[in-house]
Each structure stands twice: as C-alpha cells, then as structure tokens.
Amino acid sequence: MHLPMPALLLASVIATPALAAGPLQVTAKVLTEQKTRAADGSVRVALVPARRVVPGDRVIFVLGYRNTGSQPIGNIVLDNPVPAAIAYRGPSQSSAAPDVSVDGKTYGPLATLRVRTADGATRAAGPDDVTNVRWRLANAVPGGAQGQLSFQAVLK
Amino acid sequence: MPDRPTSIVVAQRKPRLAALAALLALAVAAATATPAMAAVPAGTPIVNTAALTFEMNGSAQQVASNTVTLVSAELLDVTITAERPSLAVQSQAQVAVPFVIVNTGNGPQSFALTITGNQQGVVVDRVARDGNGDGAFQTDTDPLLTPPSVRLAPGEQVRIFVLVDGAQVAAAAAITATVSAQSGSGAAGTVFAGAGANGADAVVGVSGARASATSTLSPAGPAQPSLAKAQTVTAPDGSSRAMRGAVITYTLVATLPGPTRGVTIDDPIPAGTAYLADSLALDAVALSDRADADPGTADAAGVHIRLGDLAAAGSHTIQFSVKIL
Known part of the structure; x- marks a missing residue:
C-alpha cells in the first residue's frame, strides 16, 4: 500500500476516534504539582491532574500507551506538539528522554538543534524553542x- | 591659621520660580518593565493532543490521544515603585508624588489604591493618573481618580500622582501608596474561585497581589544659599607664609539660588589678627568702614554686609584683609 502520507493521515484521523478502538491506545494527561503543608511544617508535593494553572506553574505532560491486543506492535512513535502557551523544560525523571524539534520537521536532542534568528543567522536552540516532543x-x-512517557513544561 | 566660621543669615522669599515643575521634570524617565516572557492571558485554553503512529500487519497506522484542555487561570500580581523615593518640597507648593504601578499578572485587573502619610497634618485625599504619560502633573490632562483605583491590562503600567499640599510638610513625611488587586489579595497561591477574567479562577501570585512603595518628602528646596570663604597670605618678606605682620586677604562668595530677602553677611575678625582699615570691598567696589549709605561696615570685631532684598539669583563677592599680630 503506497498511499501518499497526507491522505493516509487524514484517513486515519477520520477513521479513528480519539480513544482508538484498535489494539493500541494512548491517553494524555496533564499533571501539576500540588503542595500541601503538613502539621509538622513539611511540604509534600503531589502530582494531581491540572485544573487550575497560572503562568509560571510547572506542568507534566504524561502519555500512556497500552497494547490491548495479543500481537506485538512495532515502530511506535509518539508525537506531542507542544501547545503555544506551554514552554518545554525537559524530560521527567521517570521518563525516557524524548527527541525534540524546534520546527516540527527535524528531531533530535535539544543540544543538536539550532534556530534561525531574525537577522538570518542561527543560534543554539533552547527549551523555549521546542515545538514538538517525540519518542520512538x-x-x-x-x-x-x-508504558508511560512524560515531559516537564511550564505555563508561559 | 585662625579661620573662624562665617555666618550667613538669609530669610527666604516664597519661591516664585516654579519649583514644582522643576522637581517633576526629573520624574519624566518612566520605568518600563517588560516581562521576559509574555504571560499567557487568563482564560486561554491550552489544548493538548498527542499522536501515536505504529506499524501493524505491515502498514503504518495512527491514533490520536484524548484531548486534554486546560484553561489558564488569572494570576494576580502587581508592583508599585516610588519614582522619587525622596522629594524636597517647597512650602506652599502643591507636590505631585509619582508612583508607577505595573500589572504583572495575566488578566485585566482593577487595583485599589490606599495612600497613607506618617506625619500628622499631611492629608492625602487626591490621587491623579498621569493621563498623557509625560511624568508631570497637569490638571487638564491628568484626571483625579475617585475612588483611587486603576484598571490595567496584563503587563500595562501607569503612573499616578499623589497630590500633597507642600505647606503641610513641616518635617520629613513618608507617603506610602499601597495597591491591591480588586479580585483579592493575600498569601501567594490563594484561590478566589470565579473572581478572575471571564469568570476564571483567580490565583494570588508571588507579590501577594498587593504592593507598597514609599516616597519621603522633606521640607525646603534642595538649593540653599551658600557661602564660600578663601584666603591668600602675603608676608612682609614676599612669601605666603603666615607670619607676624603678614596680611591675610579673605574672599567670601555668597551664592543665592533664587530671589532672597534680607540677606546679611557677617564675618568676625579672627583672634590674633587686626582688621586692615578700608580694605572692605563688595563685588570689587571698595566700601567705607563707616555705617553709611553703602552696604558695608567694618570694625575691630568684624565685617558686616547688608545685601538686603535680592530679586534674582546671583552671587556676590566680599573681600577684606587682616594683619597677623
């Protein structure tokens, strides 16, 4: 089957409901840190689903995947475009480090990426430049x- | 070398020059605080959907995750700066004390202003907004805020003037302006449900959604009359050594920064010296030692110059000589 890629994508998006009926399911969650102060003065940080976030708040994007079928599934790629209001910060401690992109086309470790500046030169990319996060x-x-993969970010 | 303190007695005329304008001209430089990263406006939806591609039965397939939508709550934060932390006040003049308020939150917000003065008699009941942003208070362009409050877009800043009657400022007075967010203020992290923009929740930021700044007013203008004294010594042997018989010529320069009334300059003759008769001069014109029509008199005790009422700023030079006994 050699459908051109865009047509294929379009077809699958239309054909597949958000929570796929197929064997592979992916769920997205956004968590935030909730600090509670105990009676002894210690502060406990818990990760809870983000409901109320303000600029500067740290949030964690979590992608969970599950193979509900019986056959192994290969070549899995998870791609999470970073919302415009969100600034990427880095992988979560518990997660494999993703490849990132600053243009949605070229992916790699952040240190290898460069951004074009207004004057036509390029500079090393920083976390604020990240537009997409991807795991293969x-x-x-x-x-x-x-399995579960996650990355840390902050509300701009 | 004997050199006693010289006294100058000055009664100050009410300042007719626009002291207020001069003071406020300095306030033009506005603080321009630009946040490093523009905060996401309150109420902005943040939509996240991940895509997953995989291979099954030899063909590439794609699924999308569920979509998570967050709405940015309103962050309540504010700063206020005293543009003139210390201000010298000419009595009787109206003083506009400038403060700059910045909405450092991410939503449009009204901020209530409270002004307090620590000195009895200094009553502050009027606050104006610098309507034309020129840093100086004018009644025609800068409206009074009643009640004192300003509404600011996210990141917007405004200058306000606290209007004080300078005649009430008898000693150093601290004027403190406090701003607090109308939606609520308190400990950072406090939530006011539904109190933010478009019904969003409002969350207090690190400032506590409240800030204060103080400007200290002190009476009298910064420019004071001054008197500088210099001397030259001429010894009988032609040297400038201070020896018996040497002549010391004193030069006094009185500088008056504005119209001044009742100016007199008195300088006692230093002990161990004797006034050299007829050596007194004002602005290079010799004056007689007698009390007569000219403004100077001199005797063994000291020299006295009566400059009287001066209509304008200026400086005057007095010279006289003594001989070391």
Whole structure:
C-alpha cells in the first residue's frame, strides 16, 4: 500500500476516534504539582491532574500507551506538539528522554538543534524553542504491555 | 591659621520660580518593565493532543490521544515603585508624588489604591493618573481618580500622582501608596474561585497581589544659599607664609539660588589678627568702614554686609584683609 502520507493521515484521523478502538491506545494527561503543608511544617508535593494553572506553574505532560491486543506492535512513535502557551523544560525523571524539534520537521536532542534568528543567522536552540516532543520506541510492545512517557513544561 | 566660621543669615522669599515643575521634570524617565516572557492571558485554553503512529500487519497506522484542555487561570500580581523615593518640597507648593504601578499578572485587573502619610497634618485625599504619560502633573490632562483605583491590562503600567499640599510638610513625611488587586489579595497561591477574567479562577501570585512603595518628602528646596570663604597670605618678606605682620586677604562668595530677602553677611575678625582699615570691598567696589549709605561696615570685631532684598539669583563677592599680630 503506497498511499501518499497526507491522505493516509487524514484517513486515519477520520477513521479513528480519539480513544482508538484498535489494539493500541494512548491517553494524555496533564499533571501539576500540588503542595500541601503538613502539621509538622513539611511540604509534600503531589502530582494531581491540572485544573487550575497560572503562568509560571510547572506542568507534566504524561502519555500512556497500552497494547490491548495479543500481537506485538512495532515502530511506535509518539508525537506531542507542544501547545503555544506551554514552554518545554525537559524530560521527567521517570521518563525516557524524548527527541525534540524546534520546527516540527527535524528531531533530535535539544543540544543538536539550532534556530534561525531574525537577522538570518542561527543560534543554539533552547527549551523555549521546542515545538514538538517525540519518542520512538526501540522495541516492539508485546500484547498486553503498557508504558508511560512524560515531559516537564511550564505555563508561559 | 585662625579661620573662624562665617555666618550667613538669609530669610527666604516664597519661591516664585516654579519649583514644582522643576522637581517633576526629573520624574519624566518612566520605568518600563517588560516581562521576559509574555504571560499567557487568563482564560486561554491550552489544548493538548498527542499522536501515536505504529506499524501493524505491515502498514503504518495512527491514533490520536484524548484531548486534554486546560484553561489558564488569572494570576494576580502587581508592583508599585516610588519614582522619587525622596522629594524636597517647597512650602506652599502643591507636590505631585509619582508612583508607577505595573500589572504583572495575566488578566485585566482593577487595583485599589490606599495612600497613607506618617506625619500628622499631611492629608492625602487626591490621587491623579498621569493621563498623557509625560511624568508631570497637569490638571487638564491628568484626571483625579475617585475612588483611587486603576484598571490595567496584563503587563500595562501607569503612573499616578499623589497630590500633597507642600505647606503641610513641616518635617520629613513618608507617603506610602499601597495597591491591591480588586479580585483579592493575600498569601501567594490563594484561590478566589470565579473572581478572575471571564469568570476564571483567580490565583494570588508571588507579590501577594498587593504592593507598597514609599516616597519621603522633606521640607525646603534642595538649593540653599551658600557661602564660600578663601584666603591668600602675603608676608612682609614676599612669601605666603603666615607670619607676624603678614596680611591675610579673605574672599567670601555668597551664592543665592533664587530671589532672597534680607540677606546679611557677617564675618568676625579672627583672634590674633587686626582688621586692615578700608580694605572692605563688595563685588570689587571698595566700601567705607563707616555705617553709611553703602552696604558695608567694618570694625575691630568684624565685617558686616547688608545685601538686603535680592530679586534674582546671583552671587556676590566680599573681600577684606587682616594683619597677623
């Protein structure tokens, strides 16, 4: 099957409801830190689903995937465009480091990317420049397996 | 070398020059605070959907995640700066004390102003907005704020003037302006449900959504009359050594920064010296030692110059000589 890519994408988007009926499911969550002060004065930080965020708040984008089928699924790529109001900060401690992009086309470690400046020169990309975050899973996901990937960001 | 303090007695005329304008001209430089990264406006939806591509049965497929939508709440933050932390006040003149308020939150917000003075008698009941942004208060362009409050877009700044009657400022007076967000203020992180822009929740930022600044007013103008004294010594042997018989010529320069009334300059003759008769001069014109029509008199005790009422700023030079005994 050699459909041109855009047509294929369009077809799948239309054909697939947000929570796919197929064997691979992906769920997105946005968590934020909730600090609670205990009676002894210690501060406990819990991650809770973000409901109320203000500029400067740290948020964690979590992508969970699950193979609900019985066959292994390979070449899994998760791509999360970074919303415009969000500034990427880095991978979460518990997560594999993603490749990032500053233009939605070229992906790689942040240190390898450059951005074009107004005067035509280029400069090293910084976390604020990141537009897309992407993980390629090296190994096929067996039937019934699941995993979670996440990155940290801040509300601009 | 004997050199006693010289006294100058000055009664100041009410300043007719526009002291207020001069003071305020300095306030033109406005603080321009630009946030490093523009804050996301309150009420902005933040929509996130991830895409997942994979290969199954030899063909590429794609699924989208669920969509998570967050709405940015309103951050309540504000700063206020005293543009003139210390201000010298000419009595009787109206003084406009400038403060700059910046809405550092991410939503349009009204900020209530409270003005307090620590000195009894200094009553502040009027606050004006610098309508034309020129840094100087004018009644025709800068409207009074009643009640004192300003509404600011996110990132917007405004200058306000606290209007004080300079005649009431007898000693150093601190004028403190406090701004607080109308939606609420308090400890950082306090939530006011539904109090933000378009019904969004409002969350107090690090400033506590409240800020204060103080400007200290002190009476009298910064320009004071001054008197500078210099001397030259001529010894009988032609040297400038202060020896017996040497003549010391004193030069006094009185500088008056504005119209001044009742100016007199008195300088005692230093101990161990004797006034050299007929050596008194004012602005290079010799004056007699006698009390007569000219403004100077001199005797063994000291020299006295009566300049009287001076209509304008200026400086005058007095010279006289003494001999070391």
